Amino acid sequence: MSTEREMVKPAQQAAEVFKPGKSSTPDVDIFVNDDEILLVADLPGVAKDDLSINLENNILTIEGTFTGKFTGTCQRQEFDSTDYRRVFTLPKGIDAEKTTAEFQQGVLYLHLPKSAAVKPCQIEVKGGY
Amino acid sequence: MFRRLNDIDRIFGTMDFFKNQMNRLFEDFESGRANFPQGGVWPPTNFYDDGDHILVYSQLPGVSEDEINIKLHNNLLTIKGERKENTPEGYAILRQERNVAPFSRSFTLPVEIDTEKTSASLKNGMLTVTLVKAQAAKPKKIVVQAA
Numbered sequence: 293m294s295t296e297r298e299m300v301k302p303a304q305q306a307a308e309v310f311k312p313g314k315s316s317t318p319d320v321d322i323f324v325n326d327d328e329i330l331l332v333a334d335l336p337g338v339a340k341d342d343l344s345i346n347l348e349n350n351i352l353t354i355e356g357t358f359t360g361k362f363t364g365t366c367q368r369q370e371f372d373s374t375d376y377r378r379v380f381t382l383p384k385g386i387d388a389e390k391t392t393a394e395f396q397q398g399v400l401y402l403h404l405p406k407s408a409a410v411k412p413c414q415i416e417v418k419g420g421y
Numbered sequence: 422m423f424r425r426l427n428d429i430d431r432i433f434g435t436m437d438f439f440k441n442q443m444n445r446l447f448e449d450f451e452s453g454r455a456n457f458p459q460g461g462v463w464p465p466t467n468f469y470d471d472g473d474h475i476l477v478y479s480q481l482p483g484v485s486e487d488e489i490n491i492k493l494h495n496n497l498l499t500i501k502g503e504r505k506e507n508t509p510e511g512y513a514i515l516r517q518e519r520n521v522a523p524f525s526r527s528f529t530l531p532v533e534i535d536t537e538k539t540s541a542s543l544k545n546g547m548l549t550v551t552l553v554k555a556q557a558a559k560p561k562k563i564v565v566q567a568a
Contacts, residue, residue: 319519323512330512334519336480336546362478364471367531371465371480398482398546 315375318354326412329386329404335376336398343395345402347388352380354400385410427515463524464548466500472560475530475552482546483507483519491541491550496530498552532558 321332331352335343338356346353356376387407394401467478481489483504490501503523508514533555541550 321517322515325512334482336482362469364469367468
């Protein structure tokens with residue numbers, strides 16, 4: 293399990309990007325089973341086309357842009373247009389080719405399947421006599 | 422053992438969060454947004470006034486239409502709902518940051534609302550409530566007449 297724990301390093305360690313405007317870190321849940329790692333991220337207000345997921349070597353970058361289209365004068369403001377960005381270091385043995393993503397209601401579901409080499413397997417004990 | 426290390430990591434994560442908040446304190450103050458609610462208040466909500474309407478924007482990712490309950494009583498607007506616990510079956514939790522608690526926020530509106538014409542929509546996890554102001558509360562143009 294030690295390799296999976298590495299993924300949960302603070303996101304702040306990732307390099308900053310030079311970009312105007314506010315940026316924020318989306319909240320994520322990470323689940324794991326024998327077959328895959330499932331990453332769930334809240335990206336409210338981001339359109340599907342404004343979302344980019346990049347997997348390079350073992351660095352996973354999730355980026356999304358939310359452009360608030362508010363009409364009228366502001367009476368109260370608790371959130372604003374923002375660039376979401378979060379970077380993860382993936383453990384070894386992720387099958388990058390088979391990674392799939394769904395995006396529903398502002399929530400991203402990213403399935404990162406483990407490659408066959410790291411999947412747990414049962415070892416059969418052969419009886420002697 | 423693994424669980425505990427994860428907790429320690431979260432504590433440090435929280436400390437980092439506070440550090441960043443402190444660093445941003447003056448930045449936020451200068452931009453006039455020092456009174457952003459910090460934690461505990463969910464969902465974040467914006468209010469805009471375009472003259473004839475009051476527009477309410479809420480960030481509700483992963484909440485479906487039937488899980489949101491919007492009530493308007495006199496001039497008290499309540500947005501209520503619950504984001505369901507969504508741990509998929511057969512998975513171990515490695516990290517959980519997303520809010521799953523029931524939420525409720527109430528706002529006293531500054532003007533009278535025409536309750537018949539109220540509408541709400543949900544797109545990409547963003548709720549937009551359009552409240553139409555009552556006739557009496559709408560802005561009126563005053564024409565200046567030449568003497």
